[in-house]
Amino acid sequence: MRDFATLMRAPGLAHILIAQLAARFPAGMYSLGILMHVRATQGSYTAAGLVLAAFSIGMAVAGPVVSRLLSRLGTFRVLTATLLISVTAFALLALLPLPLAGAMALAGLGGAAMPPVIPAVRTLYPQLAPQHLLTGLFSLDAALQEIIWIIGPVAITLLVGTLGSGPALLVVIGIQIVGGLLFILARRVRQLRIPPTTRRFGRVLANPSVLLMTVTSLLMIGAFAAMEAAIVASFGDGSVQAGGVLALSAVGSLMGGLAAGNRPISRWSLALRMLVVVAGFGLAAILSGFWGLALALFLAGFGIAPALAAVSSVIAGSVPFSDTAEAYGWIGTGQLLGASVGSALAGIAIDAGGGHAGILVAVAIAGSAALVALVFRDAQPDLRGGIVAVREG
Secondary structure, three states: OHHHHHHHOOOOHHHHHHHHHHHHOOHHHHHHHHHHHHHHHHOOHHHHHHHHHHHHHHHHHHHHHHHHHHHHHOHHHHHHHHHHHHHHHHHHHHHOOOOHHHHHHHHHHHHHOOOOHHHHHHHHHHHHOOHHHHHHHHHHHHHHOHHHHHHHHHHHHHHHHHHOHHHHHHHHHHHHHHHHHHHHOOHHHHOOOOOOOOOOOOHHHHOHHHHHHHHHHHHHHHHHHHHHHHHHHHHOOOOHHHHHHHHHHHHHHHHHHHHHOOOOEOOOHHHHHHHHHHHHHHHHHHOOHHHHHHHHHHHHHHHHHHHHHHHHHHHHOOOEHHHHHHHHHHHHHHHHHHHHHHHHHHHHHHHHHOHHHHHHHHHHHHHHHHHHHHHOHHHOOOEOOOOOOEOOO
16 A cells, blocks of 8 residues: 555656546447347347347457557547547447447447547556556556446446436447547547557557456456346346346456565465455356355455556556557457357346346456466566566557
């Protein structure tokens, strides 16, 4: 906690933390909002899973490209253009009666144009905090983002239950506009200059650490997406109980991220933190009802933010500054491909066997993430001595 207090005294850091949190807040609402909207308009979880998959694939395909453009066109131009395109696509999705193909096309476009807030801010962090406190900053960032998942799922389920799925999505769009502008107009964001990399596009994936973090992130987020869909299916669209269970998972993650603090990252850290998630998800497969699932996902949450912080720390300690935006873009691609696959697999399982079948899918994917992180642990750096900037070239 002393490290967190020191970080808050760094010039401009508190402002950036608040601004990026506001810009990322719709992430806690869009997935569930799209899922429930398409479920209501198309009539099946399989259709909803396909549209949500299109949203995630759009983000995944465009993520590294858009992140690389941050260094070539400038953060202000890229963030502003993508914000305008994405909110337009989501507004059309919410307002128009669409066939499944049309809904998938708009969701894919909106996802592809989602502003690259995470690559931008995580590239900026090393300019705002001392190197020896970067691990703590990534832990704080991962913990604070759980506020999104504490409030977001409850808010969107309440909005859908009160207003209907279409108007609820319009509210989320309004939040995205306000939060996006708050981040884009922040002075340190406008001043961020990322030197263009001389490497070919995609070359950063030749770095074993980046490749491992991308694959592990794919499986990790795939498990979370599958669990999210399973919880919604278990309690029904618009259920406050579904939002409450997911919010309690986020509370556990917030507590886990703060507890991890500035703990050094070893080659075992990511695998051990994912095992906590696997244990919680496994418990969810055994327990039932609101309190049983809430307890299981609360416990699983203690591994979520620390695992995400480990991924960010490994990237910061593995690639030079000019490549960090693209590297984080590939991490985002892995996460979003995982979300699309996890949502689609869970949707199929739910239609066949109900919410419990979706939970089993989530357990299997989370177990795969822990196994990959464990088997290939030597492909990541040992950061117990702190995160040291990687030299260019």
